[in-house]
Amino acid sequence: MAAERRVAALSRHLTSASDVDIVSKINLRDFEADEVYRFLTRDNLELRARMLDHLKDDIYKADYYLSLLDFRELTLQRLKHYVDQHFFSVFDYLQDPLRFMAGLETLASVDYSLCIKAGVHFTLCGGTIAKLGTEKHHTQFLPRLDTLDLPGCFGMTELGHGSNVMGIETQATYDEQSMEFVITTPRDTASKFWIGGAAQHGKVCTVFAQLTVRGKWEGPHVFVVRIRDDSGRPTPGVRILDNGPKAGLNGVDNGQLWFDHVRVPRDALLDRYASVAEDGTYSSPIPSVAQRFGTMVGGLTTGRMLIGQGAIDAAKIGVSIALRYACARPQFQGKRIMEYLTHQRRLLPALATTYAMQLQSLRLKALYMRKRPEDGKQIHVISSGLKAGATWHRVEILQACRECCGGQGFLAANKIGPMKNDMDVDVTFEGDNTVMMQQVAKALLDTAAKQPPKPRAPSLQGAFLSDPSTLTALLRFQEDMLTAEIGSAMTRAGKAAASQGKKAAAAAATDAYEDNLDLAVDLGWAFLNRESYEGFVDEVRKSPEDAKPALTLLAALYGLTRVERNLAFFLAAGVMDGSHAAGVRAAVNSACAVLSADGGWAALRLAESFGIPDHCLQAPIAFDWRQIGSQHLG
Numbered sequence: 001m002a003a004e005r006r007v008a009a010l011s012r013h014l015t016s017a018s019d020v021d022i023v024s025k026i027n028l029r030d031f032e033a034d035e036v037y038r039f040l041t042r043d044n045l046e047l048r049a050r051m052l053d054h055l056k057d058d059i060y061k062a063d064y065y066l067s068l069l070d071f072r073e074l075t076l077q078r079l080k081h082y083v084d085q086h087f088f089s090v091f092d093y094l095q096d097p098l099r100f101m102a103g104l105e106t107l108a109s110v111d112y113s114l115c116i117k118a119g120v121h122f123t124l125c126g127g128t129i130a131k132l133g134t135e136k137h138h139t140q141f142l143p144r145l146d147t148l149d150l151p152g153c154f155g156m157t158e159l160g161h162g163s164n165v166m167g168i169e170t171q172a173t174y175d176e177q178s179m180e181f182v183i184t185t186p187r188d189t190a191s192k193f194w195i196g197g198a199a200q201h202g203k204v205c206t207v208f209a210q211l212t213v214r215g216k217w218e219g220p221h222v223f224v225v226r227i228r229d230d231s232g233r234p235t236p237g238v239r240i241l242d243n244g245p246k247a248g249l250n251g252v253d254n255g256q257l258w259f260d261h262v263r264v265p266r267d268a269l270l271d272r273y274a275s276v277a278e279d280g281t282y283s284s285p286i287p288s289v290a291q292r293f294g295t296m297v298g299g300l301t302t303g304r305m306l307i308g309q310g311a312i313d314a315a316k317i318g319v320s321i322a323l324r325y326a327c328a329r330p331q332f333q334g335k336r337i338m339e340y341l342t343h344q345r346r347l348l349p350a351l352a353t354t355y356a357m358q359l360q361s362l363r364l365k366a367l368y369m370r371k372r373p374e375d376g377k378q379i380h381v382i383s384s385g386l387k388a389g390a391t392w393h394r395v396e397i398l399q400a401c402r403e404c405c406g407g408q409g410f411l412a413a414n415k416i417g418p419m420k421n422d423m424d425v426d427v428t429f430e431g432d433n434t435v436m437m438q439q440v441a442k443a444l445l446d447t448a449a450k451q452p453p454k455p456r457a458p459s460l461q462g463a464f465l466s467d468p469s470t471l472t473a474l475l476r477f478q479e480d481m482l483t484a485e486i487g488s489a490m491t492r493a494g495k496a497a498a499s500q501g502k503k504a505a506a507a508a509a510t511d512a513y514e515d516n517l518d519l520a521v522d523l524g525w526a527f528l529n530r531e532s533y534e535g536f537v538d539e540v541r542k543s544p545e546d547a548k549p550a551l552t553l554l555a556a557l558y559g560l561t562r563v564e565r566n567l568a569f570f571l572a573a574g575v576m577d578g579s580h581a582a583g584v585r586a587a588v589n590s591a592c593a594v595l596s597a598d599g600g601w602a603a604l605r606l607a608e609s610f611g612i613p614d615h616c617l618q619a620p621i622a623f624d625w626r627q628i629g630s631q632h633l634g
């Protein structure tokens with residue numbers, strides 16, 4: 001058999017006992033896709049099934065011939081139709097977050113524009129009002145948001161300020177005479193930019209603005225502002241410009257907003273964390289501007305979690321389509337393309353990574369649902385790392401899937417290409433990935449400043465490379481080494497400047513951090529790699545018995561590819577040598593051989609376990625590629 005031949009050939013290249021390949025000895029057992037689906041999908045199963053069934057409706061069928069304006073209109077009609085089913089409510093944002101997330105996650109399986117249009121309205125606008133507002137805001141706005149009677153936008157980004165939200169320039173000044181806030185765009189760089197729903201359909205917007213009360217600056221706060229009246233005309237003082245066509249995601253109408261002394265009532269301030277009394281007395285339980293703002297935006301984690309999950313779900317679809325095609329498509333002497341090692345190398349680590357990210361997302365949701373204040377920092381770190389990691393993985397996975405399907409991958413009807421274009425922006429919005437990875441690094445460095453890590457180089461003498469304890473030790477070593485390296489550069493710089501005072505020492509430490517930004521992003525990755533691999537191994541212990549061998553193999557493949565990606569680090573650090581590197585390659589290749597043996601049944605079953613119904617896969621090549629001409633042109 002090809003798989004056994006390859007494993008034997010690989011073993012001959014290995015030089016030491018530690019390279020003995022245990023991966024190839026895993027005996028896969030037949031398992032039920034349904035059981036693994038339940039292992040991968042732990043909440044709202046019945047609701048998800050109903051929602052997916054509803055998405056069979058013709059209105060959600062992909063139409064790649066639409067003009068920009070027609071696509072926007074269709075996206076709005078789709079959203080209305082979905083909202084009319086009452087699968088979930090904006091009130092669930094606080095009351096039943098898992099139901100809320102399930103309601104939005106499901107949409108990504110048919111159209112990312114629809115998913116984002118819904119996400120902006122329910123999560124970014126509705127969730128902000130729910131989380132940062134109080135009873136009066138909930139009563140006034142949420143019921144109208146729930147029916148889409150009042151389409152909502154989220155106005156944080158400005159032309160001049162994206163990642164640096166603290167630096168926004170929109171002003172909100174309290175007028176004690178009229179007891180109103182006056183919202184102003186002082187210059188064009190302060191115009192709100194990229195605002196989803198603003199170009200055509202949005203009527204209300206949660207606007208981030210710098211608050212000044214009695215001449216004192218209090219930092220960024222959020223205000224609910226009507227940008228269009230009930231008939232759809234811009235409200236007085238609000239100017240709106242359409243952002244126009246984008247590289248993808250064209251079902252969403254993004255726009256630019258200017259506010260010319262727009263007056264809003266005192267109640268427009270979302271006042272959970274800060275309020276202004278009639279006479280202009282400002283009060284907040286959080287005295288520091290930075291901490292207050294951190295608390296406000298920190299409460300909006302749901303959106304970040306949804307973007308990460310959307311990326312994972314897209315990877316599930318891409319991998320499922322590409323695997324089904326690869327196992328059915330012959331090239332050269334009737335060989336199925338899945339039999340080529342290069343194909344296995346592109347699709348099977350992608351499958352393993354998608355499982356790792358899905359399980360990590362489930363673990364994050366479980367932590368989130370515990371609702372313990374002491375978990376706040378960990379939730380922030382994991383959600384930031386997962387958002388960045390899952391979306392960056394998605395970019396790579398969908399590209400690999402597109403290429404694996406050859407020319408068919410480029411046909412819109414086969415879904416991967418359009419999905420890739422529409423989702424390209426997920427690495428940027430809801431927190432740019434480079435900035436997100438730094439959020440992870442900063443939190444780890446913060447902890448390390450109090451309790452410096454002691455990196456322990458694992459000994460690979462006699463170790464099995466694919467053993468969970470070896471892989472964990474390697475991944476932890478990389479995380480600790482990077483933390484120690486950046487941390488000690490900051491400490492050295494701080495100490496050198498200490499004689500000039502505390503401020504100078506802090507500034508020198510920040511400079512040293514900035515000089516190591518490349519390593520900070522590596523550290524974000526190292527954290528996610530270790531955390532998600534450990535999580536994967538832990539989850540496999542709780543998995544359905546029959547699926548355990550396949551999932552064990554998948555976890556090993558994930559861990560091995562994470563180490564393989566970072567071979568340069570491990571070789572430079574002296575914990576691995578050339579024979580270990582060859583051992584990792586051999587183990588990855590043999591895991592691929594086992595998973596793709598016998599027609600690739602195990603890989604196909606693992607993909608089937610994602611539970612994506614046929615009408616969501618849509619792509620003709622996922623079914624019978626020979627029928628493609630008759631199917632896609634209908």
Ligand SMILES: Cc1cc2nc3c(=O)[nH]c(=O)nc-3n(C[C@H](O)[C@H](O)[C@H](O)COP(=O)(O)OP(=O)(O)OC[C@H]3O[C@@H](n4cnc5c(N)ncnc54)[C@H](O)[C@@H]3O)c2cc1C
Binds near residue numbers: 155164193195246433
């Ligand atoms: C399609 C789309 C829809 C959007 N919808 C909305 C919406 O509805 N509401 C809303 O408020 N916003 C929205 N946004 C805005 C989005 O959140 C921002 O684009 C994002 O925050 C990044 O900001 P920026 O585009 O100004 O990029 P910048 O912050 O200018 O980043 C540009 C580059 O600089 C790098 N960079 C920036 N800071 C650092 C740093 N400290 N260290 C290292 N590198 C850095 C980034 O990695 C990036 O590569 C949307 C954007 C898009 C494209």
